[in-house]
Amino acid sequence: MRHHEGMPLAPDVLDLAESLVPSGGRGLLGIAGLPGSGKSTFAEDLIAALAERHGDGRVGHVPMDGFHLADVQLERLGLRERKGAPETFDVHGYAATLRRLGEDTDQPVYVPGFERTLEEPVAASLVVPPTARLVVSEGNYLLDPDPAWRAARARLDAVWWVEVDEELRHTRLVERHVRFGKSPREARDWVEQVDEANARLIRERSDPPDQVVSAADDGWVLA
Template sequence: MTLEQDVQDTTLDELVEAAQVLAVPGERRILGLTGAPGAGKSTVAERLVAALGPDVAVLVPMDGFHLANEVLIDMGILDRKGAHDTFDDGGYARLLAILRAQRVDDPVVYAPRFRREIEESIGSSIPVRPSVPLVVTEGNYLLLEADAWPAARSCIDEVWFLAPDTDIRHSRLLRRHETHGKSPADAAFWAFGSDERNAQLIESTAGRADRIVRLR
């Protein structure tokens, strides 16, 4: 089957209802959202968590595990920032394992957050209270079968792959890059270069998702 044949058209309200089923008081579940750059992962994850409320869900994005720019410079791969090997995948997998095992009597766990305006991660900036039953995580490589990504996937109860129309995804990417200071030419260079190469890899993993969805 092609990706298009597998896509289920849905609404945000329907996704909220499905996420609510995963949120069982007294237990800990993890829901993952993935998809190519510009698929809307961050927006959908934020809206899901907002709809469920802070006592039910918390958002812990994969982007908090971007390697620092100085590390990428030392490795000679700053121009590939966003590729699967420019993340601390092992650290991400370990954090998900800790969150999966967190119980109501355990201490708060603090996760990192990525600040796009400075293109760097900030550690210990997202508190995850043990009483919150659902952790929502989103990122490009949740279904990648390489390095530590399978270990991360093993901690996630369900992964939903977001698959908007390609032209919508491209327009979002261009707007995002320009909003964060890139010229139109540089925005296009990233959107149709590194971002698109990453998109092709990510879309090849869609068949391993529990659901492939397109918001209507």
């Protein structure tokens, strides 16, 4: 079992996640929130906590970021400067993958990941094993009301929202871009011009979540 240094989860958070697992088959949990809200951190902490309870292989991880369109497609579509907006994802491919994850539990399911040093998706870099009883998938647009995104949400058993302090969220975004190669000035400009435009869209348009989760001093809690 891999060692994971993260924030603890309140027992009722774990219990609620486990309640999504059906008696036969597989449950699918979506984690939504604004850019920089900590969706991936929460997903990783949840997966690690469930591994502590049940061992590795119980939970699969399918980040929505793996369904980014590659830069060559964004350039073809004239969307390079909108990278991260709803229209820059393969939402239909994402929905089809969620459907397969819910139905095909006998074979490994290979899914794309996202390499942040390249800022590009990487095909089949992640796998959900047949032993996985729960799949966690985080992304910005899981609560978007567009019909294509609602079709993806319909494949999930629940979507939770990660809430975070706005100043902390903004700081995280700048630090993330600097960590993966942008200068501090480039990072601040990208956050203001791209990430925050996407955040406003998400904040204004998102459907209600099934549950809200937030980070407290002692770990992740149900809000």
